[in-house]
Amino acid sequence: MIKKLMICFMLTLLLMSPLQAYGAPSGFDGGVNNEYQYEEIVFITGEPMKFSGELDVKVSEGKNGDTETVKYTYNLTNKDETIKTKLTRKVTFVTEFTERNDKGQVIGQTTLTNYSEKIEIGKDKYELEDFQFSKSDVIDKRPASDFYSGNFEGRKYYTVNRDEGQIVVTISGGDVGYENFWGSTETQIINYYITSNRKVTDEDGDSETVSWEGSVKAQVSDSLTKKLVYSENEASLSSFNGGYIRTTNREMVSRYEYDLPRMQDNIPDKKRRTSDRINLSAKMVPKVERLVVPKFRDVGGHWAEEYITKLYSLDVFDESQNFFTPEIPMTRVEFTKGVIRACDIRPSMEEAEKESKRRTSRRKEPPEESPFKDVEVEDEDYQYIKQGLEKGIITGVSSDYFKPKASLTKAEAITILIRALGFGSRAPNPGYYTSFSDDDKIPSWARDSVYVAREIGIIEGDSYNRFNPNKVMTRAEASAMLVRFLEFLEKDLQQDYRENIILYN
Structure with missing residues (x-):
């Protein structure tokens, strides 16, 4: 035996x-x-x-x-x-x-x-x-x-x-x-x-x-x-x-x-x-493993219901209210927080928070300073912003301001996700065009990310093949994009690193 x-x-x-x-x-x-x-x-x-x-x-x-x-x-x-x-x-x-x-x-x-x-x-x-x-x-x-x-x-x-x-x-x-x-x-x-x-x-x-x-x-x-x-x-x-x-x-x-x-x-x-x-x-x-059950009262029958409930079950969203409000704009800090949680960077965040408390408790140690004037160290979402900045996922709208409550655009969202993957360098040399019909509307700082995101299947154009880079994303639209990002981490990478090699090499 x-x-x-x-x-x-x-x-x-x-x-x-x-x-x-x-x-x-x-x-x-x-x-x-x-x-x-x-x-x-x-x-x-x-x-x-x-x-x-x-x-x-x-x-x-x-x-x-x-x-x-x-x-x-x-x-x-x-x-x-x-x-x-x-x-x-x-x-x-x-x-x-x-x-x-x-x-x-x-x-x-x-x-x-x-x-x-x-x-x-x-x-x-x-x-x-x-x-x-x-x-x-x-x-x-x-x-x-x-x-x-x-x-x-x-x-x-x-x-x-x-x-x-x-x-x-x-x-x-x-x-x-x-x-x-x-x-x-x-x-x-x-x-x-x-x-x-x-x-x-x-x-x-x-x-x-x-x-x-x-x-x-x-x-x-x-x-x-x-x-x-x-x-x-x-x-x-x-x-x-x-x-x-x-x-x-x-x-x-x-x-x-x-x-x-x-x-x-x-x-x-x-x-x-x-x-x-x-x-x-x-x-x-x-x-x-069974996951927590979402009980939002305003997502039943909504086109993004499945995306929202998935993210809530995974603790990407932690809203304690009964209403998710899917059609209001997603803010920059909310999306940053969602990406950090989706990537499961929380263990390092917890260590950073503990270290910050240890530093402030020591004598003669200066208190920690926020990298942005509009984000206080005491803010409940400060560690998410700090980690996003240190990992190169996010940047401020300027050197001093992050504008955490500002609405998030599609160009900003895609740039954050591609930075998290580290795929920005996969874009061609400058001078290329994306395949979107509104290519001329894509900001220069987002062009590489938009190109790569379409190539790996995270985004696609609308019925007119437009990307709409400056469109403000609703919480529902951001949820769908986050789920597609997670599916890439879950399925597409395995396809590329196993089936594409063993079956077709």
Whole structure:
């Protein structure tokens, strides 16, 4: 009976600490797992064999948070009972992080500090004698989502039955990923080049050295997503009709593509080869959370009812009144607050507030000064404005004034959202035109954000293909835009970092 898979991984929430521990595929072997079982394909004999069993993962951070150690322990077998098989592997990776606060980035350098691996297949024993490995990632820290990309190189040296030969596996590839409050995805593309030289003894006792070469390409993705699902209240006599459920799903998918010689009793066919692919997948049991139920009396039947109730359930809106007033203008401070909450920057806000109180309580410490003349430090929304300014999400209407109660325009709203994503630099070089018919009405400071927002599907034109950049947004319209922003974080990023790579690469 397969023992329950033990997995201990750290999912550091967005901006809780400057360095993040990402949920990612285990090791660099292309395998997948759920809570109960891990499986991967092994090619060391020249023929693909599926091994499955137990995986234990332990993650620890250094005292200062500038290092991360990940230890993997595997105990696997092949399920073919006609042949004896066993795979044991232990590897430890240590990543050192170097912060570049001037660039808003972190460089992660990963090395292998400990390794051991033994594979038994029938009468043959393969033992890992040496493993060289190096990996480096760059992490771009953004308020709404962290994005990262890396490259790695490695080489494994195995002995065959101690002195009967050597197998060398050269590893190269890269990884891309993101992490935000709504989930995380990492996709690895791993290329293996295998060279085998070993002695083979026939039935007459004669031996010869046989050689073969093969290649394998593994694409594996580990994806965690949170989704909102509306659930009707089955009881008719209740104080509410229904509410939202937040479900957290984690799934791993893998695809191996290989080109190997055809093998017969460890002898490769010199003319014929085998090329094929193998897919693996594993899902975790979803986590289910009920959210608070909104009870606004003025949104029933409104075109934006679903958007408003979603945001209220997620604590993006925290109105305590029974009326949401969807058709009145959204203010600059209300939208800033909504974006900060949608990105879940509240943990860092709470720390900032505590630090501010500690500073003012110390003797001879000057009181904190607001960056804007029209926003007091004591204002209930001050921390949201402060965080938005420090994270580069918002700016004032001038160097001294923020105008928190001023109405919000569409151009301002889109600029705030694209800044939160850090996508402003994705616009073309200056001189381009957006595809909106009122392109000439778009302010120069909002042009890059408007262009990118349309490209990634957060906005679209009206029936006349106008963007209407200077139109004041109602609370209902702002709610719809915020939900589309959240859907981008929830769905579109996963599509780009998993399906677009594995299915179409």
